[in-house]
């Protein structure tokens with residue numbers, strides 16, 4: 001019960017929380033790609049709106065202040081101790097924009113404050129002094145929610161010629177007070193209205209954003225499910241083959257990727273089928289081959305048993321036949337064991353640097369008695385001395401199998417020629433004979449286990465049908481190659497090519 005629960009949690013984790021899962025990755029990517037722009041857009045729009053609203057408000061108030069500044073000059077405000085009309089205008093402006101306007105005269109004294117608290121005081125601030133030089137400044141304080149601006153009150157009516165042309169920059173680049181500036185308007189207006197609008201806007205944008213995020217989550221979920229479903233189908237189909245419900249090729253054509261995976265899997269399945277078939281065939285071949293000598297022995301023994309007084313010569317003859325069948329059985333088993341050992345990956349090669357000329361001489365010496373029996377002449381042509389990194393036992397098998405075949409499948413008074421040569425990379429071992437040759441349609445099969453062109457002939461001369469299979473396997477283990485050319489009735493040539501230096505995998 002608890003185990004089941006744990007298994008389900010584990011499954012859930014692997015399917016929905018594991019970062020290595022494609023499904024989780026697609027979900028997160030779509031989520032991030034969808035959410036980041038929507039958040040950035042909201043932030044961008046809000047900032048843009050704020051900037052624009054502050055600019056607009058600053059511009060509107062500045063224009064109005066400029067008009068009032070003109071009125072201040074025309075009403076001779078500084079010399080006539082104020083003007084009711086202008087004061088009313090100032091009052092109206094500060095009420096309208098929820099702000100404060102201070103008029104500062106040339107000696108930096110506040111002569112009018114719509115709040116009525118700073119009149120008569122002196123203000124020495126950087127902005128005011130800069131404004132007396134003719135610069136009109138504005139500054140937005142978003143923390144305390146106000147815009148502060150300074151507007152110079154310029155008297156353009158009583159301008160001297162020097163003032164018009166000379167400007168207000170003294171030699172050396174230091175700015176001098178502009179004598180046309182009769183005073184400064186220091187104004188601060190509240191931006192509560194902008195902030196309020198922004199709050200409303202932000203609330204709406206957040207609702208919209210939440211809706212968008214919800215939609216993105218749904219899209220991400222759908223996408224990750226839809227896009228990974230074909231992979232689940234592949235796993236399921238492979239699972240069915242693995243469990244043994246089906247042995248047929250599978251097909252999941254939903255995505256190009258799944259198609260590729262399935263194609264590779266089907267090829268593997270095909271290869272496994274071939275291997276399985278060849279294993280079955282091998283087993284049935286082995287049984288058959290092992291049974292044949294046994295059957296002969298039984299026939300021989302039975303026929304002796306049924307003859308009550310069989311002469312001793314017959315016993316002698318039949319016993320010799322039985323011994324030769326036992327020898328055959330033995331040979332088959334030895335060859336089979338050699339093959340099985342080669343098939344195992346663990347059968348590591350025992351590589352050593354060997355003089356191949358000496359090895360060939362030794363093999364030919366061992367096989368000469370067999371050649372003599374058939375009156376076959378064996379010639380060895382060593383083109384150059386060859387030293388190579390090989391496994392002595394396996395290379396001996398290769399060479400003796402080829403030379404033995406060349407002798408066995410030869411004609412009376414025939415010849416066998418062995419040529420040993422090398423270049424800077426490979427050595428070649430060529431065995432030609434003047435024998436019976438191999439029919440063209442059998443050439444591709446001679447390396448197969450138990451394949452024999454002429455079964456009875458091969459059996460007669462003691463063949464097991466495993467020699468060339470062993471030879472090819474040993475050559476491939478040395479990363480070499482074996483090829484054959486043959487003309488029926490004229491002879492065959494086997495060519496083995498092996499690297500001088502062993503190439504480890």
Ligand code: ADP
Nearest residue numbers: 405406409437452453458463464465466467468
């Ligand atoms: P076997 O033990 O029967 O010789 P092999 O695997 O060595 O088995 O060879 C397979 C078959 O290939 C042989 O039965 C024979 O028919 C053919 N063969 C091999 N070598 C030669 C050759 N030099 N000349 C003609 N036939 C050959």
